[in-house]
Amino acid sequence: MRLVCIRAEGRARHAVERADGLHEIAADPGDPQAVAALLQDPAAALPTGRVFDPARVDFLPPVLSPGKIFCVATNFREPTLPDRPAPEYPLLFTRFADTLVGHGQPLRKPDESDRHDFEGELAVVIGKPGFRIARESALAHVAGYSCFNDGSIRDWQKHSTQFTPGKNFFASGSFGPALVTADGIDPAALRLTTRVNGVVMQQIGMDRMIFGIDWLIAYVSAFAPLAPGDVIVTGTPTGFGSSRTPPRFLTPGDVVEVEITGIGTLRNAVAAANVFVM
Incomplete structure (x- = not known):
């Protein structure tokens, strides 16, 4: 799994990088507890359904x-x-x-x-x-x-x-x-x-x-x-x-x-x- 942190539409987000784009997941990069949970079990990350174009975001x-x-x-x-x-x-x-x-x-x-x-x-x-x-x-x-x-x-x-x-x-x-x-x-x-x-x-x-x-x-x-x-x-x-x-x-x-x-x-x-x- 490839996890990225991006800035899209004015705020930081976590996403999973896939061939068809960056799939946002429900883990707030600014919340230490959410980040800790994500890093301890990345496979449990919940998708939000939003997909971002890598060419239209800033990578953090x-x-x-x-x-x-x-x-x-x-x-x-x-x-x-x-x-x-x-x-x-x-x-x-x-x-x-x-x-x-x-x-x-x-x-x-x-x-x-x-x-x-x-x-x-x-x-x-x-x-x-x-x-x-x-x-x-x-x-x-x-x-x-x-x-x-x-x-x-x-x-x-x-x-x-x-x-x-x-x-x-x-x-x-x-x-x-x-x-x-x-x-x-x-x-x-x-x-x-x-x-x-x-x-x-x-x-x-x-x-x-x-x-x-x-x-x-x-x-x-x-x-x-x-x-x-x-x-x-x-x-x-x-x-x-x-x-x-x-x-x-x-x-x-x-x-x-x-x-x-x-x-x-x-x-x-x-x-x-x-x-x-x-």
């Missing part, structure tokens, strides 16, 4: 207001970097919900920096709540998977050892287009590709993750209770802009695509800050 992040977003850095065994030692523990940081836009929506290139970078990643959305989750049962807590662009303002990220400023510029990253439910998905079989203006910048299989999804859920839930709608973003391979020679940062007009086999393609153009109204 598939989870509109996640309570927690945990992101992982340095999480791949890189074929081009065979001698780099694997970390003992992951480097974790957090993002805020308003730093993310949905599929097809513009990424905001801030005036404060010329180092807006891209990072294609796999996002894991929690469906079943849990605290101190055992690794062997961790995947049972997953509602589904989505694409994620961990848009980063590199100079602000490097102001100190803390990543918070550079990872939390308003509308600098994206999430979507759909949440694909976990049934039938083998995360290790997924392959990530990131393109900028059609040129492949990043490409790797999820089977090369150092810290797997089950390990990450167990680790994060050891200190933070996980709730439906929480997101764990699993890391990016090399090839992002600041890892290239010369660096390749984003400018207005660029188009970033994050594609994951079996999940879909998240596509966003970059726009100047002055096009956003606060």
